[in-house]
Amino acid sequence: MLPVEKITSLQNPRVKQLVRLRERRARDEAGLFLVEGYREVRRALEKGVRLHELYYAPEWFLGENEPALIGQAKQAGAQLFELSRDAFAKCAYRDRPDGLLAVAPQWKHTLAGLKLATPPFLLVVESIEKPGNLGTILRSADAAGVDAVILCDAVTDIFNPNVVRSSTGVLFSVPVVVADSAGVHAWLKEQGVRIVATTPDTPQCYTQADLRGPLALVMGSEQYGLSDFWLKESDLAVRIPMAGQADSLNVALATIITLFEAVRQRV
């Protein structure tokens, strides 16, 4: 067994590559992304994500379970590197690093490759910008048990470190497809899926609409709401009646409310 390479230089090419992987362009070029933190690395392993590399720095460990997790990663095929305190601090994306940072290959789901339930239950989201919202939407979709999340005209990539974190590992299990709106619409029609869009500008209350059967819920972007394309191409538009100030519900909160009403009706 080869001994684990120890990296102390901040100029080490691997350290530099880890820093570069925070940027989308570098991630996409390399086809890789970062999985930082004990919980995230553990979830990735649980969900069968094939970690290429695991970087660890014992000086940053917060608990006692890290060596066991490192052992699991190694067994699953990850190449191990030990980092000095300073080298890890340079690579870490988080404010409070916990000494674990993995590199994993990106994946790509396609519409054609999705396995749909009978009847299908899909969430379509347009152009979400904030990684935290995307993470919350993925968690909500997981909890609601959708077949897949379809991101139309994606602005923030799903392998953004903040999406990885805020999705609490759901990214590793819920199928996410990135596609353009026209293609998604054509595919939904082919599958015979009813398209229900959520917008404030419609009289129909979401709880009064029939959300059973083959369903794709469509949510707009944070800043612009639903695009004209989806407003026009949806089979039904629904709104969430609100008390209080107009912007209390952001897109992530509106998504979870609508998803769980659909779940209630679909039982």
Place this chain on the structure above:
Amino acid sequence: MLPVEKITSLQNPRVKQLVRLRERRARDEAGLFLVEGYREVRRALEKGVRLHELYYAPEWFLGENEPALIGQAKQAGAQLFELSRDAFAKCAYRDRPDGLLAVAPQWKHTLAGLKLATPPFLLVVESIEKPGNLGTILRSADAAGVDAVILCDAVTDIFNPNVVRSSTGVLFSVPVVVADSAGVHAWLKEQGVRIVATTPDTPQCYTQADLRGPLALVMGSEQYGLSDFWLKESDLAVRIPMAGQADSLNVALATIITLFEAVRQRV
């Protein structure tokens, strides 16, 4: 009219006090809190919050509407101070300041002082720690139209700068009462309010429970869930059935799902 005092020294006592107000102890001692950012200051003024002081630094302004807002604050009785770029940077709590920071007096709602609807609709939350969760809960409560949010055994104070921010101004309008659990329980009983607690450890699905009539929904803390006290003292416990991984729904997401199911039933 007195000219506006201009502060450039980082050692200015007002600058030091603004920095101190980030800490809970200083906030509570002074009975004051910080309202930072254009949107938040505007919301505070809209909701009639009496700003004591408004600090502004034109070098940080992002738009063109700041002078008008400063004028409004002045008219509403706020004392104005202009800060240099560096002095403002020292006071600003945010990573990307926008040149506006106000000081407002804290307020205190009491159970006895609450105005309840007929029938009452209340949200009770135990020991929330993360300001972001508390902000989301307040927004959800506002959108759902509850009479008040009652924080039991509060860990994070509602005047924490991150709560002010993440509540998007809802803090300025939704009545929030901070109280101990035993007192809240006794008061709810006096008012004839039914107590429905949310917990994963119960067979009853939240959509099958009757959430109409006088209602207090009780949610547990992030880390420990519902306390034994509330589990024991509630009239009914309900759970949210979940697909996917066990922790996809945090307390803020569970709160909004339950609140909007109650709203649906109460129409």
